[in-house]
Amino acid sequence: MSLTIIKPGLCDTIQDAGRSGFAHLGINAGGAMDPYAAGVANLLAGNARGEAVMEVHFPGPQILFEQNALISITGGDFTPMLNDEPLPLWKPIVVRRNTILHFDKLQQGARCYIAIHGGFSVQPWLGSYSTNLKAAAGGHEGRMLRKGDELSFRENTIYFAGLLREGREYQVLNWRVDMHRIYQDPHEICFTKGHEFNDLCPNSQKDLLQNNFIIHPFSDRMGYRLKGTALKRKHDSELVSSGVSFGTIQLLPDGQLIVLMADHQTTGGYPRIGHVVSAHLPKLAQLRPSDTIQFRCVDQQTAEDLLYSQQQEMVILQRACHDHLNELVC
Incomplete structure (x- = not known):
């Protein structure tokens, strides 16, 4: 077959x-x-x-x-x-x-x-x-x-x-x-604060939350490069490379952002400004070059609640699909 x-x-x-x-x-x-x-x-x-x-x-x-x-x-x-x-x-x-x-x-x-x-x-x-x-x-x-x-x-x-x-x-x-609930408000992407979020200047923190960012054409399965207001850190100190994951938001040396996607590297030395919540990775994955992103900061509990709700729906769906197919075959 x-x-x-x-x-x-x-x-x-x-x-x-x-x-x-x-x-x-x-x-x-x-x-x-x-x-x-x-x-x-x-x-x-x-x-x-x-x-x-x-x-x-x-x-x-x-x-x-x-x-x-x-x-x-x-x-x-x-x-x-x-x-x-x-x-x-x-x-x-x-x-x-x-x-x-x-x-x-x-x-x-x-x-x-x-x-x-x-x-x-x-x-x-x-x-x-x-x-x-x-x-x-x-x-x-x-x-x-x-x-x-x-x-x-x-x-x-x-x-x-x-x-x-x-x-x-x-x-x-x-x-x-x-x-539809999973992909509603497709351009609003929630994230939790990263380890270096507070290294951003106060004005850059506001810019991150208030401005839109555009997905650059040079984006792929490794990462989405974003174009927007250049963000600045309080200090330009170098960082030791550390672990990153699908959804990590990093600040590049030119002040622009990159969101790591499924084929991301395992470690990185750029500041980790935030992490896209797992429940919003499907929305993020369906955005295309030239689409805009509006970031919204949420706490850890909210991120966990969003993912738990999504996973519970999947469990219910799995049972329903299994039962429907069995009924059809029988």
């Missing part, structure tokens, strides 16, 4: 929840830029949350399904089409063999995720399926997907052809996810 990449997209890779526990070796966690969308895609497709998915950017790929399959597409809206018919986002979809998935037009968001029932059959590296492009390891041969790549997916016991109506190329199943 497999699919074939007929035409590659801008940057298509296999990702999962990331590989943790190797930062002391200089190996970052990596994983999906939008962990919420990737996890929900898996749940809709009947997988565990941490299963491997395809992370797609626009322009997207053209994908030939060589077998009937249950898939889901979440995250950014790139107007997915199966042959010439539009597909919905955030819903499970049964697709017929010998159909082609492609993406017609960018509507919103920066990246989307394709999950397939059973998951992609790729070899793990250090306990994760995620592609580490720097190390050329993980995912599919440690690289972006190319024309002609054939990706196998694991066998399953569901007879998906029985769910397809005659003459139809796909069938949308009757449950979906309401994700």
